[in-house]
Amino acid sequence: MGGPRFEPVRAVRAYERVVEQVEEAIESGVLVPGGRLPSERELMTQFSVSRSTVREALRVLQARGLVRSRPGDPHGAEVLPFSPAALHKSMTTLARVAELSLGELVQFRMVLDASAVLLAARLRTEEQLAEMYAAVAAMRAAAEADDAGGGTSEEAFGAADMAFHDAIARAGGNKLVQICTDVVRSIVVKLIADRIAGEPDRGSLMRRSIRHHEEVIAAVRAGDGPLAARLSRKAMYDYYAGYVEESERSALRALLE
Amino acid sequence: MGGPRFEPVRAVRAYERVVEQVEEAIESGVLVPGGRLPSERELMTQFSVSRSTVREALRVLQARGLVRSRPGDPHGAEVLPFSPAALHKSMTTLARVAELSLGELVQFRMVLDASAVLLAARLRTEEQLAEMYAAVAAMRAAAEADDAGGGTSEEAFGAADMAFHDAIARAGGNKLVQICTDVVRSIVVKLIADRIAGEPDRGSLMRRSIRHHEEVIAAVRAGDGPLAARLSRKAMYDYYAGYVEESERSALRALLE
DNA sequence: CTAGTGCACTGGTCTGACCAGTAGGCTACG
DNA sequence: CGTAGCCTACTGGTCAGACCAGTGCACTAG
Numbered sequence: 020m021g022g023p024r025f026e027p028v029r030a031v032r033a034y035e036r037v038v039e040q041v042e043e044a045i046e047s048g049v050l051v052p053g054g055r056l057p058s059e060r061e062l063m064t065q066f067s068v069s070r071s072t073v074r075e076a077l078r079v080l081q082a083r084g085l086v087r088s089r090p091g092d093p094h095g096a097e098v099l100p101f102s103p104a105a106l107h108k109s110m111t112t113l114a115r116v117a118e119l120s121l122g123e124l125v126q127f128r129m130v131l132d133a134s135a136v137l138l139a140a141r142l143r144t145e146e147q148l149a150e151m152y153a154a155v156a157a158m159r160a161a162a163e164a165d166d167a168g169g170g171t172s173e174e175a176f177g178a179a180d181m182a183f184h185d186a187i188a189r190a191g192g193n194k195l196v197q198i199c200t201d202v203v204r205s206i207v208v209k210l211i212a213d214r215i216a217g218e219p220d221r222g223s224l225m226r227r228s229i230r231h232h233e234e235v236i237a238a239v240r241a242g243d244g245p246l247a248a249r250l251s252r253k254a255m256y257d258y259y260a261g262y263v264e265e266s267e268r269s270a271l272r273a274l275l276e
Numbered sequence: 277m278g279g280p281r282f283e284p285v286r287a288v289r290a291y292e293r294v295v296e297q298v299e300e301a302i303e304s305g306v307l308v309p310g311g312r313l314p315s316e317r318e319l320m321t322q323f324s325v326s327r328s329t330v331r332e333a334l335r336v337l338q339a340r341g342l343v344r345s346r347p348g349d350p351h352g353a354e355v356l357p358f359s360p361a362a363l364h365k366s367m368t369t370l371a372r373v374a375e376l377s378l379g380e381l382v383q384f385r386m387v388l389d390a391s392a393v394l395l396a397a398r399l400r401t402e403e404q405l406a407e408m409y410a411a412v413a414a415m416r417a418a419a420e421a422d423d424a425g426g427g428t429s430e431e432a433f434g435a436a437d438m439a440f441h442d443a444i445a446r447a448g449g450n451k452l453v454q455i456c457t458d459v460v461r462s463i464v465v466k467l468i469a470d471r472i473a474g475e476p477d478r479g480s481l482m483r484r485s486i487r488h489h490e491e492v493i494a495a496v497r498a499g500d501g502p503l504a505a506r507l508s509r510k511a512m513y514d515y516y517a518g519y520v521e522e523s524e525r526s527a528l529r530a531l532l533e
Numbered sequence: 534c535t536a537g538t539g540c541a542c543t544g545g546t547c548t549g550a551c552c553a554g555t556a557g558g559c560t561a562c563g
Numbered sequence: 564c565g566t567a568g569c570c571t572a573c574t575g576g577t578c579a580g581a582c583c584a585g586t587g588c589a590c591t592a593g
Contacts, residue, residue: 030576033576034577046372058544059544068577071331071578072578074328074332074544074545075331075577079338079339082335083369084369085373088543089544090543091543091544091585092586093542093543093586093588095543096544103370105366106366106367109362109363109365110363112341112362113358113455119451124452126450127452137531142530192527193380194374194376195376195381195384195460196380196383270450273395273398315573317574325546327547327549329546329547331575332545346555346575347554347574347576348554349556351556
């Protein structure tokens with residue numbers, strides 16, 4: 020101990036410094052969504068680096084979802100409004116590389132959705148409640164179309180289901196919960212889309228899901244958060260348990276009290 | 277309707293196809309962590325593209341946390357084991373660009389931590405319980421060092437706290453919950469590190485936090501998940517409420533029942 | 534006033550070059 | 564024979580300059 024503790028000076032690549040500066044400009048608000056970066060050739064003179072370096076930096080920024088560039092665009096790369104696309108990408112990679120099981124993903128959704136619904140029961144506006152009702156109505160319409168042999172009805176059902184959960188999440192008022200819910204939902208749906216489409220008894224699954232959603236809405240309307248949360252977990256479990264490995268279901272049931 | 281619905285063929289850049297192929301190789305297990313990619317010059321012949329294109333692809337893969345390259349390394353870029361670094365990065369960006377408030381972040385932690393602790397109460401092993409005890413002991417040691425005027429004690433306290441929550445999350449058995457908890461925790465800590473360090477009555481805050489943690493452990497040991505979850509939320513609230521905007525605290529309290 | 538055309542400039546890609554740094558083989562010394 | 568130190572063949576990082584297809588805008592012809 021004692022004496023100055025020097026840190027190793029890691030070599031910072033030129034393109035990294037370019038990334039840093041642009042990132043800083045975006046986060047500090049100097050560059051606003053919809054705004055434009057100078058052209059690559061302009062950037063290379065401003066940063067005193069070559070175009071390859073500028074381009075590598077732009078690739079990184081693009082991978083992080085901060086900018087987008089189109090060939091031929093005379094205005095330069097566009098600064099994007101925030102989108103969870105990058106989060107989505109890294110979570111998808113996570114799901115594959117870290118070998119996340121369907122059970123873990125569903126469990127995560129149970130947790131987040133239940134909290135969102137708990138919060139929604141207290142914070143929702145009348146308008147958001149109406150959206151939830153509308154979403155359930157759309158689900159019912161899709162289910163009926165399915166009974167009649169409609170082709171793309173499970174797609175419509177899924178979209179309505181998403182609208183419902185999105186309304187809940189927005190009503191809950193936590194953007195992070197909302198975004199994570201959405202990201203994980205899309206991953207889960209993608210994982211089992213084919214299995215759902217081939218489900219023999221799809222109709223009864225849909226009907227049961229609709230009933231569950233209605234119960235959740237009723238609890239939200241009544242302002243009973245804990246009940247709504249319980250119902251929400253139950254609904255999620257019932258809908259997805261069939262697709263989850265038997266060995267993982269007990270961990271899911273642990274959330275049902 | 278009717279007739280084939282053609283999709284617009286979006287122009288796929290060369291470097292994107294390189295990224296896709298390498299990503300595919302990693303996710304399918306052809307390339308394992310610790311393994312090496314061919315050198316850039318080798319890759320450019322394999323993919324029949326120029327080195328610039330190869331390098332842009334590598335930058336993207338690096339930004340996604342899949343590979344790392346060192347100058348002079350004769351073995352080529354290294355395939356990395358999974359790390360939540362990319363997730364961390366995109367969530368940090370999210371927090372800044374999407375203007376996530378401290379309140380939302382803390383609320384998110386309350387939700388995730390409570391679920392982790394709920395699951396841990398059922399699934400924890402004796403070994404993991406011991407780790408939790410050890411972490412609390414370390415917290416106490418740090419708090420005592422702080423009373424004695426130790427310099428880096430709040431750092432040690434934070435590290436022990438992290439170890440505690442990490443043990444809980446691992447015991448809960450959901451990797452996604454564990455990772456998200458960890459990522460958000462580090463963001464929160466970074467946001468208020470300076471405020472915590474300057475806290476006048478840090479000692480009592482630490483002591484109260486330790487007591488809370490002990491209560492949580494007791495409930496986990498007893499297998500009472502719901503109680504442990506409640507205590508965990510309470511502990512988190514007590515610790516962070518002071519740093520959260522007054523207007524947001526009610527949303528946090530909504531989680532306390 | 535509008536429809537069409539041309540041009541200036543963009544991003545995407547390629548080629549070829551140089552540099553600093555690394556690893557591992559080779560050599561010379563003990 | 565063993566080892567310390569050098570040497571070389573490579574690596575990734577960066578640069579310069581070139582070409583192409585595509586875009587938006589100004590200009591022009593109707």
